[in-house]
Amino acid sequence: MTNDSELLRQQARQQELKYIKNNKRKMMIFSILSITALLLIWHFVVTFRLVNTRFLESPVTVINTIITKFTDINPDGGYLHQHIIESAKVVWVGFLVGSLVGIPLGLFMGWYRIFDHLIRPLFEMVRPIPALAWIPIVLLFLGIGVAARSAIIFFGSFVGIVLNTYVGVRQTNQVLINVAKTCGASNFEIFYKIGIPSAMPMIFTGLKTAMGAAWATVVAAEMLSASKGLGYMIQMGRMYGEVSLILAGIIVIGIFGLISSWMIGCLEDIVLKWRPKNHEN
Protein backbone atom coordinates (compact mmCIF):
# COMPACT_ATOMS: atom_id res chain seq x y z
CA MET A 1 0.00 0.00 0.00
CA THR A 2 2.64 2.48 1.04
CA ASN A 3 4.86 1.56 -1.86
CA ASP A 4 2.35 2.60 -4.47
CA SER A 5 1.37 5.81 -2.79
CA GLU A 6 5.02 6.65 -2.16
CA LEU A 7 5.75 6.14 -5.83
CA LEU A 8 2.87 8.39 -6.80
CA ARG A 9 4.07 10.98 -4.37
CA GLN A 10 7.54 10.94 -5.87
CA GLN A 11 6.17 11.34 -9.35
CA ALA A 12 3.97 14.22 -8.29
CA ARG A 13 6.95 15.77 -6.57
CA GLN A 14 9.07 15.53 -9.69
CA GLN A 15 6.32 17.10 -11.76
CA GLU A 16 6.08 19.89 -9.24
CA LEU A 17 9.82 20.50 -9.30
CA LYS A 18 9.78 20.54 -13.08
CA TYR A 19 6.98 23.07 -12.98
CA ILE A 20 8.88 25.25 -10.52
CA LYS A 21 11.97 25.08 -12.71
CA ASN A 22 10.03 26.03 -15.83
CA ASN A 23 8.33 28.80 -13.99
CA LYS A 24 11.67 30.08 -12.77
CA ARG A 25 12.95 30.13 -16.33
CA LYS A 26 9.91 32.10 -17.44
CA MET A 27 10.34 34.52 -14.58
CA MET A 28 13.96 35.11 -15.54
CA ILE A 29 12.74 36.96 -18.64
CA PHE A 30 11.35 39.63 -16.32
CA SER A 31 14.66 39.99 -14.50
CA ILE A 32 16.51 40.40 -17.78
CA LEU A 33 13.84 42.83 -18.92
CA SER A 34 14.26 45.12 -15.91
CA ILE A 35 18.06 45.21 -16.24
CA THR A 36 17.81 45.92 -19.98
CA ALA A 37 15.27 48.63 -19.36
CA LEU A 38 17.52 50.31 -16.82
CA LEU A 39 20.51 50.22 -19.20
CA LEU A 40 18.40 51.60 -22.05
CA ILE A 41 16.97 54.45 -20.00
CA TRP A 42 20.43 55.27 -18.71
CA HIS A 43 21.83 55.24 -22.24
CA PHE A 44 19.14 57.54 -23.68
CA VAL A 45 19.26 59.90 -20.75
CA VAL A 46 22.93 60.41 -21.48
CA THR A 47 22.77 60.49 -25.30
CA PHE A 48 19.91 63.02 -25.35
CA ARG A 49 21.70 65.05 -22.68
CA LEU A 50 18.81 65.01 -20.26
CA VAL A 51 21.33 65.30 -17.45
CA ASN A 52 24.65 67.03 -17.11
CA THR A 53 27.00 64.63 -18.88
CA ARG A 54 29.89 65.83 -16.81
CA PHE A 55 28.39 63.82 -13.98
CA LEU A 56 27.02 60.82 -15.83
CA GLU A 57 28.37 58.77 -18.69
CA SER A 58 26.56 56.29 -20.86
CA PRO A 59 26.69 52.58 -20.05
CA VAL A 60 28.63 51.95 -23.24
CA THR A 61 31.45 54.24 -22.06
CA VAL A 62 31.40 52.60 -18.64
CA ILE A 63 31.66 49.12 -20.12
CA ASN A 64 34.51 50.35 -22.29
CA THR A 65 36.24 51.75 -19.26
CA ILE A 66 35.85 48.41 -17.49
CA ILE A 67 37.40 46.57 -20.41
CA THR A 68 40.29 48.98 -20.97
CA LYS A 69 40.98 49.21 -17.24
CA PHE A 70 42.29 45.66 -17.35
CA THR A 71 45.23 46.85 -19.47
CA ASP A 72 45.43 50.53 -18.59
CA ILE A 73 47.14 51.49 -15.37
CA ASN A 74 46.06 55.18 -15.53
CA PRO A 75 44.96 57.28 -13.78
CA ASP A 76 45.10 55.56 -10.41
CA GLY A 77 48.15 53.33 -10.78
CA GLY A 78 46.49 49.94 -10.82
CA TYR A 79 44.91 47.49 -13.23
CA LEU A 80 41.28 46.55 -12.67
CA HIS A 81 42.08 42.95 -11.78
CA GLN A 82 44.57 44.16 -9.17
CA HIS A 83 41.85 46.27 -7.60
CA ILE A 84 39.39 43.37 -7.71
CA ILE A 85 41.84 40.93 -6.14
CA GLU A 86 42.77 43.44 -3.46
CA SER A 87 39.14 44.09 -2.52
CA ALA A 88 38.12 40.45 -2.72
CA LYS A 89 41.03 39.52 -0.47
CA VAL A 90 39.99 42.05 2.14
CA VAL A 91 36.33 41.02 1.94
CA TRP A 92 36.97 37.29 2.18
CA VAL A 93 39.57 37.48 4.93
CA GLY A 94 37.31 39.68 7.06
CA PHE A 95 34.28 37.58 6.26
CA LEU A 96 35.95 34.24 6.98
CA VAL A 97 37.41 35.43 10.26
CA GLY A 98 33.99 36.86 11.11
CA SER A 99 32.39 33.47 10.38
CA LEU A 100 35.03 31.50 12.26
CA VAL A 101 34.48 33.63 15.34
CA GLY A 102 30.80 34.45 14.88
CA ILE A 103 29.35 30.99 14.20
CA PRO A 104 30.85 29.24 17.25
CA LEU A 105 30.05 32.23 19.43
CA GLY A 106 26.43 32.28 18.26
CA LEU A 107 26.14 28.52 18.70
CA PHE A 108 27.49 28.50 22.24
CA MET A 109 25.46 31.56 23.21
CA GLY A 110 22.33 29.96 21.85
CA TRP A 111 22.81 26.60 23.51
CA TYR A 112 24.51 27.24 26.83
CA ARG A 113 22.85 29.53 29.36
CA ILE A 114 26.17 30.49 30.95
CA PHE A 115 27.63 31.69 27.65
CA ASP A 116 24.49 33.63 26.96
CA HIS A 117 24.66 35.50 30.26
CA LEU A 118 28.40 35.92 30.01
CA ILE A 119 28.67 37.29 26.50
CA ARG A 120 25.27 38.72 25.66
CA PRO A 121 25.73 42.06 27.53
CA LEU A 122 29.11 42.67 25.89
CA PHE A 123 27.74 41.70 22.52
CA GLU A 124 24.70 43.96 22.89
CA MET A 125 27.05 46.84 23.61
CA VAL A 126 29.23 46.20 20.57
CA ARG A 127 26.28 45.48 18.28
CA PRO A 128 25.01 49.02 17.57
CA ILE A 129 28.48 50.38 16.80
CA PRO A 130 28.76 50.79 13.04
CA ALA A 131 31.72 48.99 11.48
CA LEU A 132 33.07 52.27 10.15
CA ALA A 133 33.32 53.75 13.62
CA TRP A 134 36.10 51.27 14.30
CA ILE A 135 38.24 52.66 11.47
CA PRO A 136 40.30 55.20 13.49
CA ILE A 137 41.10 52.69 16.23
CA VAL A 138 41.84 49.93 13.78
CA LEU A 139 44.20 52.23 11.86
CA LEU A 140 46.04 53.02 15.07
CA PHE A 141 46.49 49.38 15.95
CA LEU A 142 46.94 47.71 12.58
CA GLY A 143 48.21 50.46 10.33
CA ILE A 144 46.80 50.77 6.82
CA GLY A 145 47.45 47.28 5.45
CA VAL A 146 45.15 44.45 4.43
CA ALA A 147 44.85 43.42 8.08
CA ALA A 148 43.35 46.76 9.05
CA ARG A 149 40.76 46.75 6.27
CA SER A 150 39.91 43.09 6.95
CA ALA A 151 39.39 43.95 10.59
CA ILE A 152 36.79 46.53 9.58
CA ILE A 153 35.03 43.98 7.38
CA PHE A 154 35.19 41.61 10.32
CA PHE A 155 33.29 44.09 12.49
CA GLY A 156 30.78 44.59 9.71
CA SER A 157 30.02 40.91 9.14
CA PHE A 158 30.46 39.43 12.58
CA VAL A 159 27.34 40.87 14.24
CA GLY A 160 24.89 39.54 11.67
CA ILE A 161 26.47 36.10 11.75
CA VAL A 162 26.32 35.86 15.54
CA LEU A 163 22.71 37.04 15.72
CA ASN A 164 21.40 34.70 13.03
CA THR A 165 23.30 31.71 14.41
CA TYR A 166 22.02 32.49 17.89
CA VAL A 167 18.41 32.60 16.73
CA GLY A 168 18.95 29.43 14.69
CA VAL A 169 20.09 27.40 17.68
CA ARG A 170 17.38 28.86 19.85
CA GLN A 171 14.73 27.66 17.39
CA THR A 172 15.79 24.00 17.65
CA ASN A 173 12.71 21.81 17.70
CA GLN A 174 12.09 20.59 21.25
CA VAL A 175 10.74 17.28 19.95
CA LEU A 176 14.08 16.48 18.31
CA ILE A 177 15.90 17.40 21.51
CA ASN A 178 13.62 15.01 23.38
CA VAL A 179 14.27 12.27 20.84
CA ALA A 180 18.00 12.53 21.47
CA LYS A 181 17.48 12.86 25.22
CA THR A 182 15.38 9.71 25.47
CA CYS A 183 18.06 7.88 23.50
CA GLY A 184 20.39 8.80 26.35
CA ALA A 185 22.41 11.52 24.64
CA SER A 186 24.42 13.96 26.74
CA ASN A 187 23.81 17.69 26.46
CA PHE A 188 26.89 18.16 24.31
CA GLU A 189 25.87 15.29 22.03
CA ILE A 190 22.42 16.83 21.62
CA PHE A 191 24.13 20.14 20.84
CA TYR A 192 26.21 18.83 17.96
CA LYS A 193 23.80 16.22 16.66
CA ILE A 194 20.60 18.27 16.87
CA GLY A 195 21.35 21.89 17.78
CA ILE A 196 24.03 22.67 15.21
CA PRO A 197 22.29 21.10 12.17
CA SER A 198 19.07 22.84 13.21
CA ALA A 199 20.86 26.17 13.17
CA MET A 200 22.33 25.63 9.69
CA PRO A 201 19.59 27.37 7.64
CA MET A 202 19.78 30.46 9.85
CA ILE A 203 23.58 30.37 9.79
CA PHE A 204 23.45 30.61 6.01
CA THR A 205 20.99 33.48 6.19
CA GLY A 206 23.50 35.19 8.45
CA LEU A 207 26.39 34.48 6.09
CA LYS A 208 24.52 35.92 3.12
CA THR A 209 23.56 39.10 4.98
CA ALA A 210 27.11 39.42 6.24
CA MET A 211 28.55 39.02 2.75
CA GLY A 212 26.41 41.91 1.56
CA ALA A 213 27.53 44.01 4.49
CA ALA A 214 31.15 43.07 3.82
CA TRP A 215 31.12 44.41 0.23
CA ALA A 216 29.32 47.51 1.42
CA THR A 217 31.96 48.23 4.07
CA VAL A 218 34.96 47.45 1.92
CA VAL A 219 34.39 50.52 -0.23
CA ALA A 220 34.30 52.83 2.75
CA ALA A 221 37.32 51.15 4.31
CA GLU A 222 39.32 51.52 1.12
CA MET A 223 38.30 55.10 0.60
CA LEU A 224 39.97 55.91 3.89
CA SER A 225 43.10 53.82 3.75
CA ALA A 226 44.33 51.97 0.70
CA SER A 227 46.55 52.18 -2.33
CA LYS A 228 44.65 49.49 -4.26
CA GLY A 229 41.13 48.14 -4.27
CA LEU A 230 37.83 49.02 -5.85
CA GLY A 231 36.98 51.58 -3.18
CA TYR A 232 40.33 53.23 -3.76
CA MET A 233 39.69 53.22 -7.52
CA ILE A 234 36.36 54.97 -7.02
CA GLN A 235 38.01 57.53 -4.78
CA MET A 236 40.63 58.18 -7.47
CA GLY A 237 37.91 58.51 -10.06
CA ARG A 238 36.42 61.27 -7.97
CA MET A 239 39.77 63.00 -7.57
CA TYR A 240 40.52 62.95 -11.29
CA GLY A 241 36.93 63.74 -12.20
CA GLU A 242 36.55 60.56 -14.24
CA VAL A 243 32.90 59.65 -13.84
CA SER A 244 33.20 56.51 -15.94
CA LEU A 245 35.84 55.15 -13.55
CA ILE A 246 33.53 55.70 -10.58
CA LEU A 247 30.64 53.99 -12.35
CA ALA A 248 32.93 51.15 -13.45
CA GLY A 249 33.95 50.61 -9.84
CA ILE A 250 30.34 50.60 -8.67
CA ILE A 251 29.29 48.07 -11.28
CA VAL A 252 32.24 45.77 -10.65
CA ILE A 253 31.48 45.82 -6.92
CA GLY A 254 27.88 44.91 -7.70
CA ILE A 255 28.98 42.01 -9.88
CA PHE A 256 31.46 40.66 -7.34
CA GLY A 257 29.00 41.05 -4.50
CA LEU A 258 26.61 38.98 -6.57
CA ILE A 259 29.25 36.32 -7.30
CA SER A 260 30.15 36.07 -3.61
CA SER A 261 26.51 35.62 -2.59
CA TRP A 262 26.08 33.05 -5.31
CA MET A 263 29.09 31.11 -4.00
CA ILE A 264 27.55 31.02 -0.52
CA GLY A 265 24.25 29.99 -2.11
CA CYS A 266 25.97 27.03 -3.80
CA LEU A 267 27.55 25.98 -0.52
CA GLU A 268 24.14 26.30 1.12
CA ASP A 269 22.55 24.03 -1.47
CA ILE A 270 25.19 21.39 -0.77
CA VAL A 271 25.05 21.61 3.01
CA LEU A 272 21.27 21.92 3.21
CA LYS A 273 20.38 19.40 0.51
CA TRP A 274 17.94 17.83 2.97
CA ARG A 275 15.72 20.89 2.86
CA PRO A 276 12.47 20.82 0.89
CA LYS A 277 13.00 22.69 -2.38
CA ASN A 278 9.75 24.58 -2.54
CA HIS A 279 11.12 28.07 -2.47
CA GLU A 280 11.41 29.63 -5.87
CA ASN A 281 14.57 31.64 -5.43
Next chain:
Amino acid sequence: MSEKEYKVEVKNLCKSFGTLEVLKDCSFNIKRGEFVCVVGPTGCGKTTFLNTLTCLTEPTSGEILVDGEPANPEKHNLSFVFQEPSAVPWLTVEQNIRFGLEIKKKPKEYIDERVENIISMMALSKYRDRYPHELSTSAEQKIVIGRAFAMNPDLLLMDEPYGQMDIKTRFYLEDEVVRLWETLGCTIVFITHNVEEAVYLAERVLILSQKPASIKESIAIDLPRPRDIASKKFIEYRTHIVDMIKWW
Protein backbone atom coordinates in the same frame (compact mmCIF):
# COMPACT_ATOMS: atom_id res chain seq x y z
CA MET B 1 4.38 -13.45 40.39
CA SER B 2 7.94 -12.63 41.41
CA GLU B 3 9.28 -9.10 41.23
CA LYS B 4 11.75 -9.98 38.50
CA GLU B 5 9.12 -10.53 35.91
CA TYR B 6 8.08 -6.92 36.05
CA LYS B 7 9.77 -4.71 33.52
CA VAL B 8 8.39 -1.50 34.91
CA GLU B 9 7.17 -0.87 38.42
CA VAL B 10 5.49 2.40 39.18
CA LYS B 11 4.99 3.11 42.86
CA ASN B 12 2.77 5.91 44.16
CA LEU B 13 3.77 8.23 41.37
CA CYS B 14 2.68 11.85 41.84
CA LYS B 15 3.42 14.83 39.65
CA SER B 16 2.24 18.36 40.09
CA PHE B 17 3.14 21.59 38.38
CA GLY B 18 2.87 24.20 41.14
CA THR B 19 -0.58 23.72 42.57
CA LEU B 20 -1.85 21.77 39.58
CA GLU B 21 -1.93 18.10 40.38
CA VAL B 22 -1.59 16.07 37.22
CA LEU B 23 -0.78 12.60 38.44
CA LYS B 24 -2.00 11.35 41.77
CA ASP B 25 -0.80 8.17 43.34
CA CYS B 26 -0.40 6.02 40.25
CA SER B 27 0.78 2.50 40.97
CA PHE B 28 0.99 -0.33 38.50
CA ASN B 29 3.36 -2.87 37.06
CA ILE B 30 4.12 -3.83 33.49
CA LYS B 31 5.34 -7.31 32.71
CA ARG B 32 8.33 -8.06 30.54
CA GLY B 33 7.29 -8.19 26.92
CA GLU B 34 3.82 -6.90 27.58
CA PHE B 35 1.90 -4.58 25.26
CA VAL B 36 0.02 -2.10 27.41
CA CYS B 37 -2.24 0.67 26.19
CA VAL B 38 -3.07 3.62 28.39
CA VAL B 39 -6.35 5.38 27.66
CA GLY B 40 -7.98 8.30 29.34
CA PRO B 41 -9.92 11.46 28.68
CA THR B 42 -8.14 14.24 26.79
CA GLY B 43 -5.95 16.40 28.99
CA CYS B 44 -5.87 13.92 31.85
CA GLY B 45 -2.10 13.87 31.95
CA LYS B 46 -1.24 11.00 29.62
CA THR B 47 1.71 12.80 28.12
CA THR B 48 2.96 13.99 31.52
CA PHE B 49 2.76 10.38 32.56
CA LEU B 50 5.02 9.27 29.73
CA ASN B 51 7.40 12.19 30.14
CA THR B 52 7.85 11.23 33.76
CA LEU B 53 8.41 7.64 32.75
CA THR B 54 11.26 8.68 30.44
CA CYS B 55 12.72 11.17 32.90
CA LEU B 56 12.01 14.12 30.62
CA THR B 57 10.31 15.55 33.71
CA GLU B 58 11.03 14.67 37.32
CA PRO B 59 8.25 13.10 39.38
CA THR B 60 7.14 15.09 42.43
CA SER B 61 7.04 11.97 44.52
CA GLY B 62 6.95 8.23 44.08
CA GLU B 63 9.28 6.22 41.96
CA ILE B 64 9.59 4.46 38.63
CA LEU B 65 11.71 1.35 38.49
CA VAL B 66 12.88 -0.25 35.29
CA ASP B 67 14.33 -3.71 35.95
CA GLY B 68 14.24 -2.88 39.63
CA GLU B 69 16.35 0.26 39.24
CA PRO B 70 15.31 3.92 38.97
CA ALA B 71 14.60 4.75 35.33
CA ASN B 72 17.55 6.39 33.57
CA PRO B 73 17.70 6.93 29.79
CA GLU B 74 21.49 6.68 29.75
CA LYS B 75 21.41 3.26 31.32
CA HIS B 76 18.16 1.76 30.15
CA ASN B 77 17.24 1.18 26.61
CA LEU B 78 14.17 3.35 26.35
CA SER B 79 12.74 4.53 23.12
CA PHE B 80 10.07 7.06 22.59
CA VAL B 81 7.75 7.63 19.65
CA PHE B 82 6.39 11.14 19.96
CA GLN B 83 3.04 12.54 19.00
CA GLU B 84 4.61 15.12 16.71
CA PRO B 85 6.59 14.08 13.63
CA SER B 86 10.06 13.48 14.98
CA ALA B 87 12.17 12.11 12.15
CA VAL B 88 15.38 14.14 12.02
CA PRO B 89 14.93 16.19 8.83
CA TRP B 90 18.60 16.36 7.83
CA LEU B 91 19.17 12.63 8.08
CA THR B 92 18.15 10.13 5.44
CA VAL B 93 15.79 7.29 6.26
CA GLU B 94 18.70 4.99 6.98
CA GLN B 95 20.60 7.55 9.05
CA ASN B 96 17.45 8.22 11.04
CA ILE B 97 17.12 4.55 11.91
CA ARG B 98 20.79 4.44 12.90
CA PHE B 99 20.46 7.57 15.03
CA GLY B 100 19.55 6.02 18.39
CA LEU B 101 21.99 3.14 18.03
CA GLU B 102 24.81 5.56 17.30
CA ILE B 103 24.02 7.59 20.39
CA LYS B 104 24.13 4.33 22.35
CA LYS B 105 27.59 3.81 20.77
CA LYS B 106 26.94 0.26 19.64
CA PRO B 107 29.61 -1.41 17.47
CA LYS B 108 29.31 -0.62 13.78
CA GLU B 109 28.70 -4.20 12.63
CA TYR B 110 25.86 -4.51 15.11
CA ILE B 111 24.29 -1.27 13.91
CA ASP B 112 24.65 -2.27 10.24
CA GLU B 113 22.99 -5.61 10.80
CA ARG B 114 20.24 -4.25 13.00
CA VAL B 115 19.40 -1.38 10.63
CA GLU B 116 19.44 -3.68 7.62
CA ASN B 117 17.03 -5.96 9.42
CA ILE B 118 14.60 -3.16 10.29
CA ILE B 119 14.74 -1.62 6.81
CA SER B 120 13.90 -4.87 5.13
CA MET B 121 11.18 -5.70 7.67
CA MET B 122 9.49 -2.36 7.09
CA ALA B 123 9.99 -2.42 3.32
CA LEU B 124 11.88 0.86 3.39
CA SER B 125 14.87 -0.22 1.30
CA LYS B 126 13.71 1.76 -1.73
CA TYR B 127 13.68 4.95 0.31
CA ARG B 128 16.74 4.45 2.48
CA ASP B 129 18.60 7.43 0.98
CA ARG B 130 15.60 9.74 0.95
CA TYR B 131 15.02 12.58 3.33
CA PRO B 132 11.90 12.58 5.52
CA HIS B 133 10.28 15.56 3.79
CA GLU B 134 10.31 13.62 0.52
CA LEU B 135 8.05 10.95 2.02
CA SER B 136 4.46 10.95 3.17
CA THR B 137 3.49 11.46 6.80
CA SER B 138 2.79 7.77 7.29
CA ALA B 139 6.17 6.83 5.87
CA GLU B 140 7.79 9.40 8.12
CA GLN B 141 6.05 7.85 11.11
CA LYS B 142 7.33 4.48 9.93
CA ILE B 143 10.87 5.83 10.07
CA VAL B 144 10.30 6.89 13.65
CA ILE B 145 8.86 3.52 14.59
CA GLY B 146 11.77 1.83 12.82
CA ARG B 147 14.21 4.01 14.74
CA ALA B 148 12.52 3.07 18.00
CA PHE B 149 12.55 -0.67 17.31
CA ALA B 150 16.11 -0.58 15.97
CA MET B 151 17.34 0.34 19.42
CA ASN B 152 16.03 -2.98 20.65
CA PRO B 153 14.39 -1.14 23.50
CA ASP B 154 13.67 -2.71 26.86
CA LEU B 155 10.77 -0.36 26.97
CA LEU B 156 9.10 1.35 24.03
CA LEU B 157 6.88 4.30 24.83
CA MET B 158 4.47 5.57 22.22
CA ASP B 159 2.58 8.79 22.74
CA GLU B 160 -0.46 8.91 20.46
CA PRO B 161 1.75 8.19 17.49
CA TYR B 162 -1.16 7.86 15.09
CA GLY B 163 -3.21 10.78 16.34
CA GLN B 164 -3.21 12.62 13.03
CA MET B 165 -3.50 9.68 10.66
CA ASP B 166 -6.47 8.63 8.59
CA ILE B 167 -8.13 5.30 9.37
CA LYS B 168 -6.46 3.29 6.64
CA THR B 169 -2.96 4.46 7.48
CA ARG B 170 -3.63 3.95 11.15
CA PHE B 171 -4.64 0.32 10.74
CA TYR B 172 -1.66 -0.25 8.52
CA LEU B 173 0.77 1.20 11.02
CA GLU B 174 -0.95 -0.53 13.93
CA ASP B 175 -0.42 -3.87 12.21
CA GLU B 176 3.17 -2.87 11.62
CA VAL B 177 3.73 -2.25 15.32
CA VAL B 178 2.08 -5.52 16.30
CA ARG B 179 4.22 -7.38 13.79
CA LEU B 180 7.44 -5.80 15.01
CA TRP B 181 6.42 -6.43 18.60
CA GLU B 182 5.67 -10.10 17.92
CA THR B 183 8.92 -10.60 15.98
CA LEU B 184 11.37 -8.55 18.01
CA GLY B 185 9.68 -8.71 21.37
CA CYS B 186 9.81 -5.72 23.65
CA THR B 187 7.72 -4.07 26.30
CA ILE B 188 5.44 -1.41 24.91
CA VAL B 189 3.47 1.32 26.62
CA PHE B 190 1.17 2.89 24.07
CA ILE B 191 -0.80 5.99 24.91
CA THR B 192 -3.94 6.80 22.98
CA HIS B 193 -7.32 8.40 23.36
CA ASN B 194 -8.72 6.10 20.71
CA VAL B 195 -10.44 3.22 22.49
CA GLU B 196 -10.71 1.10 19.37
CA GLU B 197 -6.98 1.42 18.82
CA ALA B 198 -6.30 0.39 22.42
CA VAL B 199 -8.47 -2.74 22.20
CA TYR B 200 -6.99 -3.61 18.83
CA LEU B 201 -3.40 -3.43 20.05
CA ALA B 202 -3.11 -4.13 23.72
CA GLU B 203 -2.75 -7.17 25.88
CA ARG B 204 -3.83 -5.01 28.74
CA VAL B 205 -5.50 -1.62 28.85
CA LEU B 206 -4.94 0.82 31.70
CA ILE B 207 -7.69 3.37 32.10
CA LEU B 208 -6.73 6.70 33.62
CA SER B 209 -9.23 8.86 35.46
CA GLN B 210 -9.84 12.57 34.99
CA LYS B 211 -7.18 14.94 36.30
CA PRO B 212 -5.50 14.40 38.73
CA ALA B 213 -5.03 11.11 36.98
CA SER B 214 -4.75 7.81 38.69
CA ILE B 215 -5.25 4.26 37.44
CA LYS B 216 -8.92 3.56 37.37
CA GLU B 217 -8.92 0.08 36.03
CA SER B 218 -6.69 -2.43 34.33
CA ILE B 219 -8.36 -4.69 31.79
CA ALA B 220 -6.70 -7.65 30.14
CA ILE B 221 -7.77 -8.00 26.52
CA ASP B 222 -8.03 -11.68 25.78
CA LEU B 223 -8.53 -11.79 22.03
CA PRO B 224 -6.66 -13.75 19.38
CA ARG B 225 -4.61 -11.87 16.78
CA PRO B 226 -5.17 -10.60 14.18
CA ARG B 227 -8.10 -9.01 15.88
CA ASP B 228 -11.42 -8.41 14.25
CA ILE B 229 -12.77 -5.02 15.18
CA ALA B 230 -16.29 -6.11 14.29
CA SER B 231 -16.37 -9.22 16.47
CA LYS B 232 -18.77 -9.39 19.37
CA LYS B 233 -16.09 -9.72 22.05
CA PHE B 234 -14.15 -6.80 20.61
CA ILE B 235 -17.17 -4.57 20.78
CA GLU B 236 -17.87 -5.68 24.33
CA TYR B 237 -14.39 -4.65 25.42
CA ARG B 238 -14.68 -1.41 23.60
CA THR B 239 -18.04 -0.53 25.06
CA HIS B 240 -16.84 -1.38 28.53
CA ILE B 241 -13.82 0.89 28.26
CA VAL B 242 -15.85 3.73 26.83
CA ASP B 243 -18.27 3.39 29.74
CA MET B 244 -15.39 3.47 32.18
CA ILE B 245 -14.02 6.65 30.69
CA LYS B 246 -17.40 8.34 30.71
CA TRP B 247 -18.26 7.19 34.18
CA TRP B 248 -17.19 9.58 36.90
